[in-house]
Amino acid sequence: MRALGPGSVSSFLKIILDVVFAALWIGVVALSLITLAALLLSFNPDLLANLTKATDAGAVARDTALGELASNGSSITSGLLAAALYLAGILVIVGSLRRIFTTLTAGDPFHPDNVARLRLIGLMLAGLELGRYAFWAVSAWLLPGVGRIEPSMSLTAWFSVLVVFVLAEVFREGARLRREAELTI
Amino acid sequence: MPIRVSLDRVLLERRMSLTELADRVGVTIANLSILKTGKARAVRFSTLAALCRELDCQPGDLLVYEAGPDDGFLEEDEDG
Structure with missing residues (x-):
């Protein structure tokens, strides 16, 4: 397949x-x-x-x-x-993924725009994780003792953020090689 | 790019059009135009061999080295 x-x-x-x-x-x-x-x-x-x-x-x-x-x-x-x-943050991530997969479906994975899309996904993942901490901190401050959820530093989330940023750089290199190949006669 | 492609001159000497050369070599006119206008980053040996065969010339007749300000460093050195 x-x-x-x-x-x-x-x-x-x-x-x-x-x-x-x-x-x-x-x-x-x-x-x-x-x-x-x-x-x-x-x-x-x-x-x-x-x-x-x-x-x-x-x-x-x-x-x-x-x-x-x-x-x-x-x-x-x-x-x-x-x-x-x-x-809305998840919507931005899924929207970017959708556009990346459009280029994959077209058989053009190293489209130059995919670098910016992957970086946006990484930033949004980091933003969502930070937002989660902020939400916990604000709710603990405003509503002490009401349905308190213990905060958890999600290593998986931060690992994913780093992996996405590295992947973005891999795609940047791929896009550069594609440009080179296009100008090789 | 310090390497200049003098395809125009050779074509003129052989009285051959770009379209005819493209047909003979099996390269698109768009790609030959990129080569002719000096926008190409690299030329495959197979393309160079086909060009030399059809134009009855040597690689040195097609490629000319001209020292310039962007001369001297490979791209890998600039990136790394």
């Missing part, structure tokens, strides 16, 4: 990445809308009260849940915002 070119493993992976990319876009948009709604509700709790009054009187459980939402509004909003940002 071929790894590169049309009808190869990379074209199959490209289809998977397309599906994941579309799903992530939907996820980011949905999460952003929910965050926006939560932000509006946290600024205007009366709106929530009006909403609950407008619905049928029997929904006590839902009313309680909404009341809880109103009281923890700001923390839920910031949590949602962090999740939206995290998802």
